[in-house]
Amino acid sequence: MPDAVPTVPSPTPAATAPGRLLQVRRVYAEPAALTSTRGREVLARFPAAEVVEVDSHWRIPELHGNEGNVERWVRVKTETLVLGVKKSLTARPNGRSADWIAPSTANGCAMACAYCYVPRQKGYANPITVFTNIEQITGYLRRHVARQGVKAEPDQCDPVSWVYDIGENSDCSVDALVSDNVADLVATFRELPTAKASFATKYVNRQLLDLDPRGRTRVRFSVMPDADARVVDVRTSRVAERVAAVDDFVAAGYEVHLNLSPVILRDGWEADWAALLRQLDDVLGPAAKAQAAAEVIMLTHNRDLHAVNLGWHPRAEELLWRPELQQPKRSQNGQWNVRYRNDVKRAGVERLRALVAAHAPWLRIRYAF
Numbered sequence: 001m002p003d004a005v006p007t008v009p010s011p012t013p014a015a016t017a018p019g020r021l022l023q024v025r026r027v028y029a030e031p032a033a034l035t036s037t038r039g040r041e042v043l044a045r046f047p048a049a050e051v052v053e054v055d056s057h058w059r060i061p062e063l064h065g066n067e068g069n070v071e072r073w074v075r076v077k078t079e080t081l082v083l084g085v086k087k088s089l090t091a092r093p094n095g096r097s098a099d100w101i102a103p104s105t106a107n108g109c110a111m112a113c114a115y116c117y118v119p120r121q122k123g124y125a126n127p128i129t130v131f132t133n134i135e136q137i138t139g140y141l142r143r144h145v146a147r148q149g150v151k152a153e154p155d156q157c158d159p160v161s162w163v164y165d166i167g168e169n170s171d172c173s174v175d176a177l178v179s180d181n182v183a184d185l186v187a188t189f190r191e192l193p194t195a196k197a198s199f200a201t202k203y204v205n206r207q208l209l210d211l212d213p214r215g216r217t218r219v220r221f222s223v224m225p226d227a228d229a230r231v232v233d234v235r236t237s238r239v240a241e242r243v244a245a246v247d248d249f250v251a252a253g254y255e256v257h258l259n260l261s262p263v264i265l266r267d268g269w270e271a272d273w274a275a276l277l278r279q280l281d282d283v284l285g286p287a288a289k290a291q292a293a294a295e296v297i298m299l300t301h302n303r304d305l306h307a308v309n310l311g312w313h314p315r316a317e318e319l320l321w322r323p324e325l326q327q328p329k330r331s332q333n334g335q336w337n338v339r340y341r342n343d344v345k346r347a348g349v350e351r352l353r354a355l356v357a358a359h360a361p362w363l364r365i366r367y368a369f
């Protein structure tokens, strides 16, 4: 249980500068990852880090047990990396945001959103694990794309391309601070005219602007009203910075979509979302608007996460935990998730659609969930 209630790290721009987000002092590494080319490249970026060999990147007991102590687990996120080899390579069908979920090239995250659903397999801190067998992963993806042939019919993921989510278990913008895996994925999809990579992000990494994606990578900047993000998006780039980056990423050759997510229902949410949509309308240029589309994702929370968050960030729980509006649902992995009740959710989605139509009519909603 929590042994301290420290202050929440402020998500100021300075706090999200690469040097603040990651100051790697220890790298846990599987032997095969350590001797791989990618593994050696990662270590070269952090030459002062101590290397600790581990049999399996899944079994690192030292990383567990920081629940409720935000200072300790943020320190683990900042100071620790894990290098491993991705064993099972499969692309899972999705059909909602992407046609396929690509095999991960990383898991874990250096940021700390209070609602994060990325599974915490390496303790609550869940620092970044880099998978070093990137050539196997990109080879697998090329073959998988080839097997699909040309997409026969438009779907909600994309009218013509097969879309592969490359960031299900991490934030690719931050992963790119650690290794060239994201650069290699962007380069792979650049050569695949029938497919597209896609990832959601809450971090603005301007190094990605140099990767020449030629339209084959979709970046989905997640946005929410700043008043919510200041409470629940911990260590991320500020929302205004994400919005300000959209035109630059479009100019650099990315397709840029927006994730309106998570939508958190609270007093005043409609006015704040309307203001955010007007901000998008003011800031984005014609090229960005012409290609924009959005996913609307209503908040999903989790009972265990609620209990942990109460220990370090009760203010977030005032926003996230609303039992009078929510219903529990057992997830596939046996966890109790909580979602807005069907009627509440339906009304929220309809209201948000109306706000988009009123304030950002150029923003096509690809799907709402």
Ligand code: SF4
Pocket (backbone or CB within 6 Å): 108, 109, 110, 111, 112, 113, 115, 116, 117, 118, 169, 170, 171, 201, 202, 236
């Ligand atoms: S940026 Fe994404 S992966 Fe990282 S903590 Fe936030 S929700 Fe989780």
